[in-house]
Amino acid sequence: EAISYAMYRFLRHRFQRSPGAKASFAEFDSLMNIFGYNVAFASVDYSAGSSAALGNYLGQSIIDYGLQDGANEQNNYAYQHYQPLNPPMIPVKPGNPTLIAPNRWQPMSLKVFIDQAGNIIPGDTVKFVTPEWGRVVPFALTAAERKIYQRNGAEYWVYQDPGTPPLFDLMNGASAASEFYRWNYSLVATWSSQLDATDPTMWDISPASLGNVQRLPETWAEIRSFYDMLQGGDAGRGRAVNPRTGLPYVPQIVPRGDYARVLAEFWADGPKSETPPGHWFTIVNYVSDHPLFEKRFRGQGPILDDLEWDVKAYFALGGAVHDAGITAWGIKGWYDYTRPISSIRWLGGNGQSSNPNLSNYSPKGLALIPGFIEQVQPGEPLAGPSNENVGKIKLKAWRAHDYIGNPETDVAGAGWILSDNWWPYQRPTFVTPPFAGYISGHSTFSRAAAEVMTLLTGDEYFPGGMSEFHALRNKYLVFEEGPSMDITLQWATYRDASDQCSLSRIWGGIHPPIDDIPGRILGKEIGVNAFTHAERYFNGQANSVAETFANERVPAKFSIHTYPNPVSKGNALTVKLNRPAVGVAVQLYNLQGQVVRMLTPQAQVFTLNTEALPTGIYFLRVANKSWQLAQRVLILN
Numbered sequence: 240e241a242i243s244y245a246m247y248r249f250l251r252h253r254f255q256r257s258p259g260a261k262a263s264f265a266e267f268d269s270l271m272n273i274f275g276y277n278v279a280f281a282s283v284d285y286s287a288g289s290s291a292a293l294g295n296y297l298g299q300s301i302i303d304y305g306l307q308d309g310a311n312e313q314n315n316y317a318y319q320h321y322q323p324l325n326p327p328m329i330p331v332k333p334g335n336p337t338l339i340a341p342n343r344w345q346p347m348s349l350k351v352f353i354d355q356a357g358n359i360i361p362g363d364t365v366k367f368v369t370p371e372w373g374r375v376v377p378f379a380l381t382a383a384e385r386k387i388y389q390r391n392g393a394e395y396w397v398y399q400d401p402g403t404p405p406l407f408d409l410m411n412g413a414s415a416a417s418e419f420y421r422w423n424y425s426l427v428a429t430w431s432s433q434l435d436a437t438d439p440t441m442w443d444i445s446p447a448s449l450g451n452v453q454r455l456p457e458t459w460a461e462i463r464s465f466y467d468m469l470q471g472g473d474a475g476r477g478r479a480v481n482p483r484t485g486l487p488y489v490p491q492i493v494p495r496g497d498y499a500r501v502l503a504e505f506w507a508d509g510p511k512s513e514t515p516p517g518h519w520f521t522i523v524n525y526v527s528d529h530p531l532f533e534k535r536f537r538g539q540g541p542i543l544d545d546l547e548w549d550v551k552a553y554f555a556l557g558g559a560v561h562d563a564g565i566t567a568w569g570i571k572g573w574y575d576y577t578r579p580i581s582s583i584r585w586l587g588g589n590g591q592s593s594n595p596n597l598s599n600y601s602p603k604g605l606a607l608i609p610g611f612i613e614q615v616q617p618g619e620p621l622a623g624p625s626n627e628n629v630g631k632i633k634l635k636a637w638r639a640h641d642y643i644g645n646p647e648t649d650v651a652g653a654g655w656i657l658s659d660n661w662w663p664y665q666r667p668t669f670v671t672p673p674f675a676g677y678i679s680g681h682s683t684f685s686r687a688a689a690e691v692m693t694l695l696t697g698d699e700y701f702p703g704g705m706s707e708f709h710a711l712r713n714k715y716l717v718f719e720e721g722p723s724m725d726i727t728l729q730w731a732t733y734r735d736a737s738d739q740c741s742l743s744r745i746w747g748g749i750h751p752p753i754d755d756i757p758g759r760i761l762g763k764e765i766g767v768n769a770f771t772h773a774e775r776y777f778n779g780q781a782n783s784v785a786e787t788f789a790n791e792r793v794p795a796k797f798s799i800h801t802y803p804n805p806v807s808k809g810n811a812l813t814v815k816l817n818r819p820a821v822g823v824a825v826q827l828y829n830l831q832g833q834v835v836r837m838l839t840p841q842a843q844v845f846t847l848n849t850e851a852l853p854t855g856i857y858f859l860r861v862a863n864k865s866w867q868l869a870q871r872v873l874i875l876n
Contacts, residue, residue, distance in 0.1 A: 240276065244294025245301070247271055247278065252302050256315070286807050286875035300802075309374040320393030321370040321572060328581060330670050333659035335584035342406045342420075344675040345581040349668065365673040373397055373569020378558035379772035380565065380765075388573050395573040398566045399764065401757040404576050404677045405459070412592060412602030419459050421592065421606060423751035424582040426468050429611045430746050431636035433471050434503070434664050435653035436723045438496035440470075444728070446705060447488035448477040450735030455759055462752050466745075469611070471495065473742060478731055483704030491729065496653075497722035501710045503664050503747035504717060505728060506681060506740040515681050515740075516560035519688035522706075522736070523552050526692065529702040536777075538697015551777060556691050559769035563687040566761055567680045576677035579748050580663055580670065587632040587658025599630040605658065611635050613655075621657060632658040637748075640667045643719050650719050663748025666718050671749060679750045682758025683765070685737035690766025692733040699732045706730050737762070797866050801859065805873035808854055811846040812872060814861065819843050822863040827872070829857055849874055 247267055254263050271278045276291065285293035305312050311319065325345040326337040338345060348364045373396035380398045388395045405419040412421075433440070442448070452475045456465040465474050481488055506518070513521055526532055527548065534548040535541070543551070583605075590599035591614060593607040598614070605612050612635075615621045615628045622629050633655045639662035642651040663671055672680075693699045708728040713720050730736040741759055744750040775781040800815045814825070820843075827836035827847060835857070836847050847859075857872045 240274075240290040241294035241297065243271065243274055243276055244280070244291045245298035246294075247276075248295050248298030249301050252298075284805070284875060286805070296803075296805075308376040310369075310372070316369055318367065318369065318371050320391065321367060322391070323367060324575070325581075327364045328584075330580060330662065333657065334588045335581055335659075336588075338581060338585050341409075341582060341585050342404075342577060344575045344577060347580075347670050347673070349670065367572075368672075368674045369568050370572030370575070370674065371395065372565055373572060375565050377565050378561050379769045380562050390573070395569065397569045397573050398562075399761050401570065401678060401761060404574060404753050407603070409603070412604075415459075417602075419463075419753070420582070421586060422463065422468075423753050424579055424586060425605060425608065425612060426466060427579045427745055427748055427751050428583050428605075428634050428636060428658075428661060429468055429608065430471050430499070431634070431661070431664065431748060432611060432653045433495055433499050434637040434746065435496040436494065436500075436650055436721055437652060438494055440495040441492050442495045442498055443490045443492055444498050444726075445488050445491040446478050446481070446729055446731035446735065447490055449729075450475045450731055450738060451478050452734070452738055455763075456756055457760075462756055465756070466752050469608075471499065471746070473738065475735070475738060481704035481731070483700060483702075488705070488729075488731070491727060493726055494723060497724060497726050499746040500664070500716060500719075501722050501726045501728065502739060502743040504715070505708060505710070506743035507665070507747060516564065516684045516688070518740075519556060519560065519685065519692075520553070522688070522733075523556055523692065523695075525706065526696065526702060527552065531702040532696070535697065537694065551773070552695055554776070555695060555770050555773035556688060558773050559687040559691045559766045560684050562765050562769050563683045563762055564680070566765060567678055567683040567758065568674070570678050570757075571675040571680075574675065574677050576675045576754075578671045578676045579751060580661065583634075583661045584659060587634065587661070590630075591632060599632070605632055615657070619655075621655060628657060634658050634661055636661055637664055640718070646716075646718050646720070648720055650721060665747060665749070676750055676754045677757070678761065679741065679744055679754040679758040681744050682737075682741040682750075682755045683762040685740040686734070686759045686762025687766035687769065688762075689733035689737035690763055691770045694767070694770045699734065701730065701732065704731060706736070797868060799859075799861050799868050799870055801870055801872060804870075805875045806849055808852065808874050808876055809850050812849055812859075813844065813846050814840075814859070815844045816861070820863060824862055826860045827857050828860065829853075830855065 250267055251264060254260055257263065268278050280291050281295060282289065282292045283296040283299055285296055310316055323346050324340050324343045326339065327346040327348040328335055328337060329348045344367065346364050346366065350363065377398070384398050386397045386400050388397060405416040405423070407420045408414045408417045411417060452473060456462045479487055527534065534543045534545070536543060536551060586603065586605045590601035590604035591597060591607050592600070592602055592604040594600065607613060613633055615631045615633050617626050617629050621633055636653060636656055638651040638654050638656055639660070640651070643649045665671065706729070710722055710726040710728070712722060712725050715722060728739070730739065738759070741755045745752065745755065797820065798817045800817070802813050804812065806812045823840055825838040825840060825847070826834045829835050835852060838845065838847060852874055854874050854876050857874060859870045859872050861868045
């Protein structure tokens with residue numbers, strides 16, 4: 240009952256602005272009615288032992304915490320300092336003539352923008368979503384893992400800083416960084432050619448051939464070797480045998496074009512689906528409900544009851560994806576790195592960088608790759624009626640929405656297009672996520688979650704040694720017809736699923752490899768650390784938020800936090816100063832102005848005993864010679 244009231248109160252607050260709020264609220268109310276709980280009950284006074292009131296109190300406490308955790312929720316999460324350097328691109332128009340800084344993020348101007356949650360965003364230019372999210376209070380991240388940078392007088396907090404991505408040198412297009420920048424976005428453009436139902440290449444997409452990455456690359460040279468530029472995919476080599484059944488994994492031979500398109504849409508997590516971190520909550524639900532799975536913590540010990548398992552699983556996974564979001568978006572906000580649609584159009588618009596003896600040469604251009612990145616020749620369809628496009632860069636790529644009239648019956652396919660018209664494999668109302676690319680949020684969220692699942696279950700494999708998702712022929716894809724045959728995505732391990740999620744963003748035209756790999760590496764560390772920290776609560780090593788890792792910079796001003804408040808008579812009232820102080824004196828006053836408790840604390844966190852104090856309102860005063868603070872305290876029976 241307490242959990243139900245806490246979640247009801249919190250969920251109505253959290254989703255009050257969502258596009259499906261009305262339908263969601265009806266579902267919440269219906270479930271509470273099924274349980275026999277009164278949705279109108281709003282008391283937070285749990286002193287008489289009311290489970291419903293305790294739930295309301297806990298739910299409201301979480302809401303209140305969220306209003307002061309650095310997210311700026313009270314202002315609809317608006318950023319306070321960030322400003323984009325580049326003018327916006329209008330993607331329905333050719334090229335990218337407005338780009339000033341090719342290493343920085345560029346806003347998009349759209350007639351209609353629908354975000355990943357299904358919200359219709361007003362206005363024609365979409366703002367960067369949460370570039371200052373590194374300031375949010377984390378779960379297990381520590382101050383030792385954090386760097387604080389400044390730009391235009393504003394601070395950007397970066398945890399687990401992966402360092403600067405490759406920056407294109409406008410004065411030296413042949414520098415190592417410029418070449419690696421060019422390679423990254425060339426790979427995204429090349430993989431786009433594989434988004435074609437008529438692609439004759441057939442792949443085995445079972446765990447026998449895909450997954451089982453042995454080691455993640457750490458250098459630019461290793462990253463180049465890790466991905467297959469022309470054929471697609473990474474260095475995963477698959478597994479011959481399912482260790483849970485002892486049988487070989489059965490091959491599943493399908494068109495590469497179907498696999499790549501299904502993969503891109505399955506992990507996109509757009510409108511009418513869960514968010515990227517939410518996707519992993521559906522995975523933990525699937526695992527928890529699997530008939531072959533036993534709910535043993537770390538795969539050991541007694542089988543836990545459903546409630547204990549769910550609380551521990553959700554707590555650990557929630558902490559991991561929370562820290563993954565803070566880490567990834569802190570990095571995104573500071574490095575403010577470009578997206579493929581901006582860079583591919585910019586590079587292609589500059590010309591070719593392969594041969595100074597050919598036409599349209601520019602050291603700022605794309606390198607030619609026969610069959611994938613070429614120059615328009617006289618007389619071909621792309622040349623134009625007056626051969627005005629001769630010498631321009633053309634790409635073998637997905638032809639996008641100009642070729643789709645009816646998404647239920649039409650397929651854009653892949654073909655030669657001008658680089659000016661390159662488009663990610665995304666909805667026309669979305670185009671590309673409204674925030675910087677480096678690092679990939681999908682890669683960070685997914686790898687962190689995969690590590691938690693591995694530790695939580697005590698097994699790297701899904702129950703039975705494999706998990707599946709079925710995409711039906713000509714029914715699954717959203718913005719074009721497909722796939723051309725039934726496709727079953729399969730994963731042997733949680734890490735395999737995470738790695739496929741990462742690859743999906745490259746085929747989807749959203750991220751290059753340099754966004755992907757640091758996300759996978761950081762996600763691995765985040766997931767392990769978050770699980771280890773969650774375990775401290777489970778084994779009693781941590782009992783309150785005050786005992787969690789240090790996560791805030793020393794603030795300029797003093798403040799206090801009291802909990803629980805209201806406090807039940809006879810229980811201890813905990814007081815936490817937001818920074819260390821000396822010479823502190825504490826008094827608790829009743830309404831008559833009488834001092835009923837005095838204390839000279841020696842620590843940043845201390846307690847006051849409420850034993851024998853009458854119920855009612857009190858005032859807490861905490862001060863030293865330089866400052867003083869006051870807070871109301873309510874003592875209940």
